[in-house]
Amino acid sequence: MQLAARIHELTKDYVLKGETVRALRGISLEIPAGDCVAIMGPSGSGKSTLLNLIGCLDRPTSGCLQLGDDDVSSMDDSQLSRIRASRIGFVFQSYNLIAQLNVLENIEVPLYYRGRITRHERSRCRELADMVGLSDRLKHRPQQLSGGQQQRVAIARSLANDPDFILADEPTGNLDTQTTEDILDLLGNLHRAGKTIIIVTHEKEVAARARRIIRLLDGRIDESLVQ
Amino acid sequence: MLWLRTWLIGIKSVLLHPMRSLLTVLGIFIGVASVIWLLAIGAGISQKAQEQIEGLGADNIIVRSVKPAKAPDGSTSFILPYGLLRADYDILVETIPTIRGALPIREMRREVRYGQRELLARVVGCTPEYADITQLEIDRGHFVSDAELQLEQNHCVLASNVVDTLFPYEDPIGRRIYLPEAQDYYKIVGILKYRAPTAAIGGSLAAQDFSQDVYIPITTLRRRLGDTVVVRRGGSREGETVELNQITLQVDDIANVMKTADLVQQTLDRRHSKLEDVAVIVPKELLEQAETTRVMFMVFMGVIASISLLVGGIGIMNIMLATVMERTREIGVRRALGASRSNIVLQFLIETTVLSVAGGLAGILGGAFCPYAVNGLRQILTSYASDLISTLPQLV
Ligand SMILES: Nc1ncnc2c1ncn2[C@@H]1O[C@H](COP(=O)(O)OP(=O)(O)O)[C@@H](O)[C@H]1O
Ligand SMILES: [Mg+2]
Numbered sequence: 001m002q003l004a005a006r007i008h009e010l011t012k013d014y015v016l017k018g019e020t021v022r023a024l025r026g027i028s029l030e031i032p033a034g035d036c037v038a039i040m041g042p043s044g045s046g047k048s049t050l051l052n053l054i055g056c057l058d059r060p061t062s063g064c065l066q067l068g069d070d071d072v073s074s075m076d077d078s079q080l081s082r083i084r085a086s087r088i089g090f091v092f093q094s095y096n097l098i099a100q101l102n103v104l105e106n107i108e109v110p111l112y113y114r115g116r117i118t119r120h121e122r123s124r125c126r127e128l129a130d131m132v133g134l135s136d137r138l139k140h141r142p143q144q145l146s147g148g149q150q151q152r153v154a155i156a157r158s159l160a161n162d163p164d165f166i167l168a169d170e171p172t173g174n175l176d177t178q179t180t181e182d183i184l185d186l187l188g189n190l191h192r193a194g195k196t197i198i199i200v201t202h203e204k205e206v207a208a209r210a211r212r213i214i215r216l217l218d219g220r221i222d223e224s225l226v227q
Numbered sequence: 228m229l230w231l232r233t234w235l236i237g238i239k240s241v242l243l244h245p246m247r248s249l250l251t252v253l254g255i256f257i258g259v260a261s262v263i264w265l266l267a268i269g270a271g272i273s274q275k276a277q278e279q280i281e282g283l284g285a286d287n288i289i290v291r292s293v294k295p296a297k298a299p300d301g302s303t304s305f306i307l308p309y310g311l312l313r314a315d316y317d318i319l320v321e322t323i324p325t326i327r328g329a330l331p332i333r334e335m336r337r338e339v340r341y342g343q344r345e346l347l348a349r350v351v352g353c354t355p356e357y358a359d360i361t362q363l364e365i366d367r368g369h370f371v372s373d374a375e376l377q378l379e380q381n382h383c384v385l386a387s388n389v390v391d392t393l394f395p396y397e398d399p400i401g402r403r404i405y406l407p408e409a410q411d412y413y414k415i416v417g418i419l420k421y422r423a424p425t426a427a428i429g430g431s432l433a434a435q436d437f438s439q440d441v442y443i444p445i446t447t448l449r450r451r452l453g454d455t456v457v458v459r460r461g462g463s464r465e466g467e468t469v470e471l472n473q474i475t476l477q478v479d480d481i482a483n484v485m486k487t488a489d490l491v492q493q494t495l496d497r498r499h500s501k502l503e504d505v506a507v508i509v510p511k512e513l514l515e516q517a518e519t520t521r522v523m524f525m526v527f528m529g530v531i532a533s534i535s536l537l538v539g540g541i542g543i544m545n546i547m548l549a550t551v552m553e554r555t556r557e558i559g560v561r562r563a564l565g566a567s568r569s570n571i572v573l574q575f576l577i578e579t580t581v582l583s584v585a586g587g588l589a590g591i592l593g594g595a596f597c598p599y600a601v602n603g604l605r606q607i608l609t610s611y612a613s614d615l616i617s618t619l620p621q622l623v
Contacts, residue, residue, distance in 0.1 A: 055563070057562070057563055077567070077568060078567045078568070078569070081562075081565060081566065081567035081568070081570075082565075082567075084562075084563065084564070084565040085564070085565025085566075086565070088565075090563045090564070092563075096556070096559075096560045096563075098557055098560060098561075099557075100240065100243035100244070101243075109561065109564050110564045110565050112232070112233075112236070112566075112570075113561075113564060113565035113566045113567070113570055114565065117232075157564070161565070
């Protein structure tokens, strides 16, 4: 079985005004390609920190992090940027669309950071908008959309570069039950299409859809169960 | 291709924040325009100050005849010939290329009469340019003209005090004054406005009183009054023959004054080796003053320019900082979507460049309007407070 991510004894310390916050205290984990993992745990337990490390937004203090065959923990900033641009799609709790850009332009943003942009990729962005059900809103600005619609744009955007990973940090935290269902259906489809999906969440119903649930406590893995 | 796109995105991003972009452009515009305006106005004032100093005669070399302390050995005549010759004048004008103009003057004290009234006047034989150089202003009539000079006419122009003394009731224009020593009449063709006596400037320019002057063509003076003046002094008679009292040499450029003065001195030394009867006077103090003023204005404008640039620069920095702070979230999101640090820097650099170029161009255009604006302002001010404005120097 091919591994999408291999995490070994990963730690992360934040130093704030001379005080060290030990956000992660040694995480070891293997995530097979095409898996769907939910990360749960109380607030402040290090869920976002772990997700950001896997997403190459930050560098670990110690330990080893491998994505596919690449050892990410030893890479410099521009190499990490390239990994993010080609292999990782982010979905955030607060959508984080760029306010000045319309729906289609928002979906296209990741393309700019990869170098060449082909006509094929542009038309794929329209298909993605179509896939999340927003083909009639291409020219709308984010603030003209509902929360659920914005999150669907964010999912389409995370797919623009055809990444291996979809990393979602509480993607349904701001949504009602019905829209949560819609978003989870979308993510479920992506999982079936072969993407490796990692979702940070508080909600049991959300975690219930994942194949595997990892519970964090104080920067350590408290329990890991496969459903 | 990608570069073009990056630029297009930058421009688009600028247009996506019309208000903020407008304010930034406005800030840069004001910065650039104010630097241009201040420098233009400063340059104008500086030039005006320089011109005023030149007006005092900083670019003039004065060559005067000086009565020698003792008569040359072997001289038996009671009439002493000395001083500048008309030949000196010709040689100076012909051989020194940096001389732009030369004014010969012959002056003598003479009694002038009109009816019962009389006055000891200074009769000045001069050329038409004399009025300009000494800043004499015509009240009525005209100054000595080229035609009068050529025809050696018996015409004269009176200073205001002479008019007051000789013509308390009549209009002098067209009347004739009488010079008893020469037994000659001169028709009055012009009268001058009052000219305050000039103070001595440093050691090089003597004080001069213009109030008792009667101006006639220098050619007329030569033919009618001659070069020789004889005065009675306690029984014995004393006399002198002088062709020219003074030549005012105008130098083409202030920077050439000292060099030209040296040449003039050498030329005259050769021609007047027997007697020390000529003096070359250089307006040293005026030259120094001109130099000091120039340096002062250069420093002043440098300071003004750097202050305005500093203020403008800080303004632009503030706006850019606010822009970046306001958009930390956008920066974070773009980073998460794969932007490298240089991508972000490039984006802001392009946006800043677009704004700066727009503001700079607008500022230069605004700067170009400075003369019109200043003129307009001056017109408005003149119509409201003409007294005040007329005392201010003209700018730009
Ligand atoms: N950028 C940061 N600087 C300092 N401390 C941080 C930073 N991010 C997170 N932390 C700390 O690390 C710990 C874990 O945070 P986080 O991973 O955000 O928790 P969670 O997402 O599980 O709520 C918390 O104690 C938090 O205060
Ligand atoms: Mg969190």
